[in-house]
Amino acid sequence: MSLKLLLTDASNAIGSAIEHELEREAFNLFVPKPGELDWHKPASVTQYVRLLRPDVVINCAGWEDIPSASQQAQLTLVAQQIAAACAPNNIPLIHLSSYKVFGGDNKSIHSEKDVPEPNSDAGRAFLTAEQSIEQQLTKWIALRLSWVVGSYGENHLSRLLRELVDKQHITVSSRLRGAPTALSDAARVAVAMAKQISCGAENWGVMHYCTSDACSEAEFADQVLQVLKQQQILSESVELDIVDQLPENEPVSAVLSARRVRDYFGIQARTWRPSLLPMVKQWLHSHVDT
Template sequence: MVASAYTTSAKVLVLGAAGQVGHALVELLEKSPGIEPIGFTRRQMDITSADAVRQQLEKHLPDYVVNCAGFNRVDAAERQVDEAFAVNRDGPANLATACAALSIPLLHLSSDYVFDGHYASGYSEGDDPAPLGTYGRSKWEGEEKVRQLQPQHLILRVSWIFSARGHNFLLRMLEQARQEKEIEAADDRRGCPTSADDVARVILAILRQLTCGIDVWGTYHYCGAEITTRYGFSEAILAAVRQYEELEVETLKAVSTADLHPLAERPASSVLKCRKLLSTFGIRQRPWRSELQRVIREIYGES
C-alpha cells in the first residue's frame, strides 16, 4: 500500500523518535505538507518486542516505517553484546517481518561500521562488509535481516552523526573543551561528519520519491561533503564554538586512535561514497561545515 502522489497524506511511523536522527526527522516531517508523522520513543515501542511491533503496526497501518532506533554506544556494545544484537539485529528483524506481512516499505538506518575501514578513499554500497566489533557486526546482521525479510526495504548507511542534542562527538568535545586545558583527537581516522538534520532531509527526499511509486529498493550511502579526520573535525568544532564562548582548552593534540585506548576497534576510514544516492534520487551531499555552523548557532539559541 504505497501511497500515491494523489492521496491526502502519507503516514510515516518513525522509531527511535527521541534519538538524534529520529527527533530531527519527526520535526521535519511535521512541517512537510502531505506527510503525517507518528514518532515512537523506546518507551512507546520497544522494537525488540515482536508482539509490540506487530500490534502497533496493525493499529496505525502506516504507509512507511523508518527505523532510526539503535544501540549506538560502540564501546558499551563490547560489554552488552546481547543488548546490542537485540536492538540492532532482532529489532530490525521484527520490523521487517511485521512490515512484510502488512506490505509496508521499511527504511532502515545503518552504519559505516559495517566496513573494516581499510579503504582510505571510501566505500561504495557493493563493497564487502567486514565489521571490526560488536556494534558493526550487529548493524550488519540487522541489515541482512531486513534484506531477507522485507524486499521492499531501503537501507541508508550514514556516518559520524552530530546534532545539538543527544550523545555525539560534537557535544562531548564541547564538554571537554569547557573543562580541560589539553584535548587529544585522533588524526588517523577519516570520515565525513553528517548532521542529523541533514539525514532527515535525505530521508524526506527519499520518501517524497517513494510516494510516486518508484521501485528503488536496496542499500544506499549518505554522509556530509568533505573528508576530514577526528582531529580536523575537532578543530572546526572549537573554532566555531569560540565565536560564542571562551573555552578552557588551550591545546588540541593530534594523536593516533591507539593512543586513546578505545575498548572497541574502529574503522580507520569511515568515508562513504554517495554516488548511488545522487544517481538514483538526485540527492547531493551537503557540506558538513555549514551544518556545523548551523548546529552551533542552535546550541547557543540563535536559530
C-alpha cells in the first residue's frame, strides 16, 4: 500500500512545484480542497489530519520567496495549526522556511547553528512559524531555502524579468548575495527528504538548502539580461544600473550552508545556471506576446 503524503498547499509556487515532483513518486498525495478544512479552527484541522492519518506532511502554506502580508499571516497560522494536529500521532512534518530568518549581520554564509535575527516582517513570520513547529513536535524539519526562483510566483527572477521587459531598466546591488535555487530543485529536495523519512530516516531539526553557485544580485541580473538579449527580447543597448548599496530589511547574504542536508540525506547541491534559460522561456511564454 502506498504511503500517504499531505501537502498543505499546492496553489502557491513552491507547492505547485512539489505537487509536480510528486507525480513521479509512489506517494498517495492529498491536498486540502477549498472549504475542506478551516485553518482558523483547530478542531477542523485536527479532525482532518486524524481521519487522513498521513505518513508525512509537507507544509508550504503561505510560502513565497517574497511573501505578502496576507501570506505571512497564513504562514504563521498554518504552521501553528498543522503542528498541533500532527503532535498527537507523532506525524513527521517537513516545513519550508527561508533565509529571511537572518538579518543584517555580515556573515557571507549562514549555517544551521547561526542564531536567527530577522530584520523584516517576512523574516519574523518565517521564524515564528519555525518556532511553533519546534515547540510542538519531535519529528520535524524546517528546511530553509535561499533565493527561490522560477517562471511563476513572486521571486527574484520574475521580478527581474518583469522590470527588464516592461521598463528595460532595473537597479541591482553588487553587495547583496544569494544562491538562486530553482523551484524544481527546492521541490526535489523536499520530496527526497519525505521519501527517506517514509523509509525510516530519523534526522530532524533545522536544515539548509541552496544551490552550489552563489552570486551577487548584480551577477544574477546580468545573466538574466544576457538571456533576454539572446532571445532578442531586449536590445544590446539595455544595461543594468548597478549600485554598491544594500536594500533595507533584507539579509546581506542569502547563501546557506547545506552540510546537514548532504550529510544526513545524501542530497547534493546543484547549480542554477542550466535551468535559467528554460525558466526565462517559460516566463516569456506566459507574459510576453511573441
